[in-house]
Amino acid sequence: MYTAYKLAHKEFEKENYKEAIKLYQSSISDMKDMEDTEYIKLPLYNIGVCYMKLKRFGKALKYLTEAIKIDPKYSKAFFNKGFCHIQLNHNKKALVAMNTAWALDNNDKDCETIINILLKNLKNNI
Structure with a gap:
């Protein structure tokens, strides 16, 4: 279930941010069925950080805001x-x-x- 998330984290550590974003997004799809939305905040936050690393701050704001909606x-x-x-x-x-x-x-x-x-x-x- 968390395979995409773990792979995303490895890509993040290798500074492959675009690939990490794809994998984090995939992990969100995997987690959508979970009742505890707390888990979804982590890939959303990490996507935001990836966009920050890519200096796409407007895009990063979108994902950071989504993570905050889940956990204010x-x-x-x-x-x-x-x-x-x-x-x-x-x-x-x-x-x-x-x-x-x-x-x-x-x-x-x-x-x-x-x-x-x-x-x-x-x-x-x-």
Whole structure:
């Protein structure tokens, strides 16, 4: 059942992101019949990360948002969503996503640092 997911992860580790995306998508199809949608968030999140690696941040946002719909407390997905918004120069949206990530995991020092930088940049642009 998880064969496609495991293969996708191996392709990801080899930096074959396009192939990993195909396999993660296949694993979602395999998991659609499962009652626990929690498992579906992982390939969605990983597809988002693959698109980030390919610098296709708009596409990454779509999958990260889908993962968040399944698990609204998925701090890593919010963090990466914020990162994508930064790359797209959507600083206000980035700040919202990063604040949410930090609220969910206030031990994340990277998130705190990025929030402070975003606040400084937004303040300087007023």
